[in-house]
Structure formats: structure tokens, C-alpha cells
Amino acid sequence: MTRYVLRRLLQAIPTLIGISIISFILVNSTPGDPIAVRYFDPNITEETKAILRRQLGLDQPLYLQYLNWFAGISLRRGDVVEEFAVGQTTCTYLAWLDTTLCDTQGGILRGNLGTSLSTKQPVWDRLLERMPATLELGLAALLVSLLVGVPLGVLSAVYQGSWFDNTVRVLAVVGNALPAFWFALMLIFLFGVVLGWLPTGGRQTVSLEMRFDPVDRLQHLILPTVILALGPIATYSRFMRTETLEVIRTDYVRTAKAKGLSPFSVWFVHALRNAMIPLLTILGPAITGLLSGAVVTETVFAWPGMGRLTLNAAFQRDYPMVLGAVMFFSALTILGNLLSDIFYGIVDPRVRLS
């Protein structure tokens, strides 16, 4: 088991490197570098811009820029130790290569995702600041989707072919066909605007002192949770229905029935436990999906989470911010897949970890 986990972790490394290369190339293939985009000020001369570019390493070829961003190491021709050894950066001149090697103490290898262009804060700090909101929404949606989706799927299988089963199946298809943002707006209109039961957006009511009010927070949480859970509910119910129908054909369930156990015990204790196992394989990716894929929901409800942060950064052309966020979400995705595989191996001993 330990070996399996270690091997999977090792396999994740080339994937992460690949992701960093792809997203770096994508983001840096924009017409105009950050200096040209940021400094419209006509008083800044081309010479100043050139100096800024040189300081930020933007005059270098892309692969050297990547090395700097990834490992925090920058290489420069000639002896330029004095010019670049500023602040934390240490430089050494390698005479035999006629090259100056600088260590900026940064780079995503060392967990430094860079500095946001728009606020000058570290990217990691900005992500951390938004993380609680995203976690709160993601976990709530996960809880709701499991608590609703799994029983719906099992009951659907129990009453296979009944009106209940048919309704659930139809709703599952419709739930996947609804554009989430549109359905969200319809719910906002109904519950927020017309009935006035629930707030229309945000994470809490804006007031001067911003006290923590659990009821208020819960009210703000309801609609986004419903919207975010809608797709997973549809998926889980379909999935659980198929799996349960599969499991009830097995011998041990027949034995349980033959022993005279109550239908509830047969379905929800015996059948459900084994039907849940395959769910684990989609649960890991689903969790990371809920945590990182909430861009649309967060935007509709003005939820101050990481998805909206990234979207706004993309609009502002804050490339380090976007890059850092994408790296973080990708690492989460890889971790989620890994965890679900490991859990699967633990729960189901039939899975051979070859």
C-alpha cells in the first residue's frame, strides 16, 4: 500500500511539471507582456520600460522565464552580479560559463506562487484569503448532494419501474441539462426578489461591524448550495441506481433476504454498502470539482471564493494570479484523484493494486 501511494505520488510529479509548462506557455503567449499591458502612462519612456522588463526578466527567452517562475533560478549572460543581487536574491558569477546564476528564493517549486500584479500581494495569500468561502460552499454542496443523491438513487432502484423511479430519472436528466447560472437566476428571482425569503447574493449581510451571524450566513448559503449540488445530485442518483441494481443481483443480498431481514436492512445496510464503493471513484474528482469548479456559481451569487478571484484576475490580466490559481487547482485535482484511488483500494480488497 505504502509503495503504491509513493508510486502514485511520484507519477504526479511529471504531470504537475507538464501542467506548469502548458499553463505557462498559454498565459505567456498573449500579445503584449505585462509591462506593456499595465503601464499605459505615456510619461514612462521606452527606456524605463526596458529597464523594468530587464528587472523582471521579461527580456529573456521563454524557457529561461519559465525556469525563473518554476524554480526561482535565473541565468544571465556576463557578470551582472551587482545588478541583480537585490533584496533576497543571491547571485554568483560562473566564470567558466560566462554566466551569472541568481537564486531569487522564489519559484513554485518552493511553494512560492509569485506576486499578484494587481494588489502586489503574494498569490498564495490571496488564495488563502478566499479559501474559507470556497470550502464552505463546496463542503455544503457535497454534503447535500450525497444526502439527497444517494438515497434517491437507492430508492429509485428499490422501486424500479415505478412512477418514483421514472420521476427521479427524468429529473436527473433535466438537472444535467439546465444551465446552472440560468437556473440560479430563476431561483434568485423567485426566492430572493419575489418572495424575499433568501438573500440574492454574497456570503453575509453587509453591515458596519460585520459580526458573525450563523443564521444570516446559512441563509446566504442555501441558494448557492442548491445550485452547486444540482449536477452532482443528478449524477449520484443515476450512478447509485445502476450500482444498486447491480448489487441486488448478487448472492449475498439474496441470502440476506432469505434470512428474513427487513427490506430496509437488506437495501440500506447490505446492498448500499457495496453499492457505495464505486461511488468513491467518482467522489474524489467530484470533491475537487466542487472546490475548484464553482466559478459560475460564485459569480452568479457574488460569492467571495477562489473561482471568482481567478476569473476577475483573468479579466484584469493578472497573469501570476491566474497561473498560481490554476497550478493550485490542478494540484488539488491530482490529489483528489489519488485519494479516491487509495480509498478505493482500502475499502475494496478485491481491487488489486498492480
Next chain:
Amino acid sequence: MSVQSEKVDRTLAAELAANPQLQRKPQTYWGMALRSLRRDRVTLAAMGFLLLVAFLSYAMAPLIAGAVGTGPNDTNPQNQFAPPYIIPYIKWRLGLDPITAPVLLGQSGGIPHWLGTDQLGRDQLVRLLYGGRVSLGIAFSAAAITLVVGVTVGAIAGYFGGYVDDLIMWVINTLVSIPGIYLLIIVTAIWKPNPLTLTLFLGFLGWFGTARLIRGNVFKVRALDFVTAARSIGAGNLRIMLQHVIPNALPIIIVSAAIDIGVLILIESALSFLGLGIQPPQATWGSMLNRANNFVFLRDPETGRYIALHLLVAPGLLITLTVLSLYLIGDGLRDALDPMMKNTR
């Protein structure tokens, strides 16, 4: 008794053998699929709806625009947020409400805005029809790209295996580890898309799932006897792949294509809602919902009526129904093309 029935059987058989018109044609796989599809009313209805939408937007849009008397981008600042004309018109014709409909016509300068107008006074019905061209066009062409790239890459990986497969799977696993929506956000934020580039983005960022699906299927088919048989008579790799392996994967390709198109319509609309899709004034179903977050709050200051709801409801319903039909078509095709699965589902 039994002797007699046997006699009847024998004469029947002789009659059948003699008269080719009485013989049943041998059933082919596609023939069977078609017959089972013909009995599936839900799938037929979904196909009908999709064809109707496509027909209206591709063939009829200019005609309908001409009949209404306004183009998709014709603005009218005097007639913003006009309510749908259709309901007052019916009431007018039925004699229930003789005032509202003529008043609406007067405000619009005689143009019947059947589904109302938007914030610039553009006719919603005409925009929906022209938008359908772009939305459907993008989704179908992107799905085509997805299919071609996905099937090619998946078939190569699955067929050759070994290092080729390892390399391809590493690329795919790397790309799917970046949450797709962020990949699209980066790409669309950098290059403001037009219909063509958005199609390319969606197509070339969407083939990973198809490739995995095909690869798995090819792995299975490759090991079957008829492939060995084909190889034994000296068939080359390309021929085996095109003639034996890919046709076997065709059912799952078709099914996944139908569902992919639906998903692509949803993605296009979500991107447009975020402001990253097709830029105005070009109408697409998604871009018509671009400013939709304000729509639920817009009220007439005097009457308190919500004036922009028709702009929210109509495109959203159309998207939902279209995507729903595509999903249902996918499900129906799955049942029709896979006789083995029918019992388990």
C-alpha cells in the same frame, strides 16, 4: 393433430422458399437499431425538436426576420424592454383585451415583437433564431473536432499500446488535471473569441474524454479474434484500424457525440454569461444571457412590473430544451445501438 400442423409448416416453408416477396429480409445491425429507434417516441420527439430548432434558425431566420420587419442587430432606443407581443395579440384576437396589443404595436412602430425586445430594443425572437445558428454551429463543429481528434488519438493509443500509449496518456492525464473551465477562462480571456476561434478552443480542449473512451474500447476490440484473423490474412495496421476497430467503436462514438454537443452548448452559454464568450453585438443563446444577472432586478419604476424577465426566460428555456433533447437522443441512441445494454438499464 401434430402431423397435420407439420404438414402445414412444410407447405408454408415451401411457399416461402418459392416466393421471395414473402421472405423476411436479413436484419443488419443498423437496420435493427433503426427499427428500435423508430419505436422510441421520446427520442423521436427530441430529434424532431432539434431538427425544428435547426430548421428555424438556419433556413427560416431571414424569412422570419423579414416578416417581423427587423434584423437581429437593429436597435430601437424608443422601445427597450418591450414585453412579448404574443400574449396580448392572442387576447386581442379573442376579443378579451382590445387595448394592450395595439398600444404595443404603436410603441414599436408597427413591428410585432413576438417575444419582446432587449435593453437596446432588439427583437428577441429574431435574435434567438440568429443566435441559434451560432450556438448550434459552434457546438456541432466543436463536437466534430472533438470527435476527429479524440478518435484518432484514442485509436492510436489503444491500438499501438506501449510507449506510444504511455506518452499519449501522459499528455491526456496532464491536460485533464487542469480544471477545464480554467483552461477555457485563460484561453478566452487572452484571445477574445469569435465564433470560429471559440469553436477551435472548445474542440481542441474537449477531446480528452473521447480519446480515453475510444482507447479503452480499442483495447478491448484489439484482442478479439476477428482482428487476429484480419492480421493473419496480411491486413496492415491502417486497414485494421479503419475497417475493423473503429467501426466497432462507432456506437459509443455516436452516443458520446450527442451528449458532447449538449455539454458544449452549456459551456458556450456559461462562458458567454461570464463575459468570455462571443462578444456583442453577435447574438448567441449564451451571449443573450450575458447581462442576465441584472435582469431579475429590473423593474418598471411606475408599475413595479419586472420588465426584463422575458429576456431571461426565453433563451434559458431554449438552451435547456435543446440540451435536454441532445441528452435524450444520446440515451435513445445508446439503447438502440447497444442491444446488450437494454436489459441492464
